[in-house]
Amino acid sequence: MLTYYILAVILLVLAARYVVLLLHKRKNLSEAEVDQHLLTLLNDERESYEKKAGRPVQEKPENHTRL
Amino acid sequence: MKKKLGVQFRKSRKTTHAFERLKYCKHCESYTVLEHEECDVCGRKNSFLSLRQLSHILSRRHFQKQLLILGLLICLAILSADTLWQLAAASVGGVVSLLLYALLQKKYSIYEKTNHFMRLISKEHDKIKSGLTRNLVEVNEDVEAERFKDAYEKIREVGCLFHSDAVKVCKIMLLNRFVLRKDMELELETLIPSTYDRDFIEYLGEVLKVQPWLLKKSVIDYVIRYKGNIFLEENGTRVIGQVAGAALRMKSYVVMYQDFISESLEYIPRERLLRLAKLLKANPDENWGSLREAASSLIETRYSFDPDFKGVL
Numbered sequence: 001m002l003t004y005y006i007l008a009v010i011l012l013v014l015a016a017r018y019v020v021l022l023l024h025k026r027k028n029l030s031e032a033e034v035d036q037h038l039l040t041l042l043n044d045e046r047e048s049y050e051k052k053a054g055r056p057v058q059e060k061p062e063n064h065t066r067l
Numbered sequence: 068m069k070k071k072l073g074v075q076f077r078k079s080r081k082t083t084h085a086f087e088r089l090k091y092c093k094h095c096e097s098y099t100v101l102e103h104e105e106c107d108v109c110g111r112k113n114s115f116l117s118l119r120q121l122s123h124i125l126s127r128r129h130f131q132k133q134l135l136i137l138g139l140l141i142c143l144a145i146l147s148a149d150t151l152w153q154l155a156a157a158s159v160g161g162v163v164s165l166l167l168y169a170l171l172q173k174k175y176s177i178y179e180k181t182n183h184f185m186r187l188i189s190k191e192h193d194k195i196k197s198g199l200t201r202n203l204v205e206v207n208e209d210v211e212a213e214r215f216k217d218a219y220e221k222i223r224e225v226g227c228l229f230h231s232d233a234v235k236v237c238k239i240m241l242l243n244r245f246v247l248r249k250d251m252e253l254e255l256e257t258l259i260p261s262t263y264d265r266d267f268i269e270y271l272g273e274v275l276k277v278q279p280w281l282l283k284k285s286v287i288d289y290v291i292r293y294k295g296n297i298f299l300e301e302n303g304t305r306v307i308g309q310v311a312g313a314a315l316r317m318k319s320y321v322v323m324y325q326d327f328i329s330e331s332l333e334y335i336p337r338e339r340l341l342r343l344a345k346l347l348k349a350n351p352d353e354n355w356g357s358l359r360e361a362a363s364s365l366i367e368t369r370y371s372f373d374p375d376f377k378g379v380l
Contacts (some may be wrong), residue, residue, distance in 0.1 A: 001149075002147040003144050003145075003147050003153040003154075003156065003157050004153070004156070006140055006143050006144040006157075007144050007156065007157065007160045008146060008159075008161065009165070010137065010139060010140050010141065010144065010164050012134070012294070013137065013140070014164055014168060014171075015126045017133070017168070017171060017304055018232055021171055021175035021178065021179060022172075022175075022181075023177035024175065024179050024181075024182045025175055025178045027178070027182065028178065029178070029181040029182060029184075029185055030082065030181070031083075031084055031181065031184075032185050033185075034084075034086065034181065034185050034188060035084040035085055035086050037185060037188055037197070038085065038086050038188045038192065038228070039085060039228065039230070040190065041189070041192040042192060042195065042196055042199070042228055042229060043229065043230050043231065064233070
C-alpha cells in the first residue's frame with residue numbers, strides 16, 4: 001500500500017514541476033530583461049551609495065582642477 | 068593648458084548584454100569586469116567563469132538535485148512493494164515518471180534557465196557591486212600613478228555596468244587628457260551627465276571635430292538644456308556651432324531642432340551652412356518655420372560674394 005502512496009507523491013511532484021515550468025514559460029523572461037534587471041539593481045542603489053561614500057576617483061591636486 | 072597624450076586604446080570587447088562582461092572567480096566567488104588573467108582577490112589563474120556559465124551550472128545542479136529526489140522516491144516505491152503487482156506498478160510508474168520528467172525538462176528548461184539566471188542576479192548583485200567597486204579602486208590607483216590610458220580602459224569596462232555621474236565624470240576627465248582621433252573607439256551619448264559639466268562640454272567640442280557621427284538626440288537635448296551655461300564658456304559659441312553643424316548630418320535632426328539650429332546659425336562653420344542651404348533647397352515642401360528665412364538672411368549678409376552659395380537659397 002505504501003508503494004501506491006509514494007507513487008502518488010511522485011505524481012504530485014511531477015504535477016508541481018509542470019505547474020512551476022508553466023509559470024516560468026508564462027513569464028517568458030528574456031536575457032535582455034535579465035540584463036536590464038542587473039543594471040537597475042546596480043545603478044539605483046549605486047547613486048545612494050555614492051552620496052554616502054563621496055566620489056570614487058581622487059586625483060593629485062596638481063593634475064586636476066575640479067572633481 | 069595641460070599636455071594631451073597620444074594613445075591607442077585596446078579594443079573593447081563587443082557584447083550583446085552588459086552582464087556578459089562580468090567574470091566570476093570559482094575559487095573566491097568574487098566578481099570582476101576587468102581583463103586580468105588572474106583573480107585580483109585570490110590570485111588564482113584560469114579560475115573565471117562567465118555569469119551565463121555560472122547560471123547554467125547552478126541550473127544543472129538544481130535539475131540533478133530534483134532528479135535525485137525523484138530517483139530516491141522511485142527506489143523507495145520499489146523497495147516498499149509487498150506484492151508483485153505493487154513491484155510492477157512501482158517499476159512502470161518509475162520509468163514513466165522519469166520519461167515525463169525528461170520530457171518536461173526538454174520542453175521547458177530554457178524558461179527555467181532564464182528564471183534561474185534572474186534569481187542569480189538578484190541574489191548576487193551585492194557581490195557584483197563589491198567587485199565593480201574594487202575595480203574602481205584600481206582605476207583610482209592608475210589615475211594617481213598617472214597611468215591614464217590604463218585607467219580609461221578599465222573604467223570603460225566598469226562604465227558598461229555602472230552608469231553613475233561619478234563614473235561618467237571620471238571617464239570625461241580621462242578622455243580630456245588624450246588627443247582624440249578619427250580611428251579611436253570613442254563614446255559620447257554614454258557620457259552625458261545629469262547636470263551641467265564643463266569638462267563634458269570641453270570633450271564634446273573635441274570629439275565632434277573627429278567623430279561628428281557620435282552626436283545623437285540626447286546630446287543635442289543636453290546642449291539645448293544648458294545652452295546658457297555653454298555660452299559662458301571660453302569656447303562656448305564654437306561648441307554650439309559644432310553641435311548645430313553636426314546635427315545637420317541628419318534631416319530628421321534638422322526638422323526636430325529647427326529652433327536651435329536657427330539660433331545657432333551664426334556660429335555654424337561655412338561648410339555646414341552650405342550643407343544646410345542645400346538641404347533647405349532640396350526640401351521646399353517641408354515646414355522649416357523661421358529656419359529658411361534665418362539661413363537666407365545670414366547667407367545674404369556674410370556669403371553674398373561666395374560663389375558656392377550663389378543660387379542655393
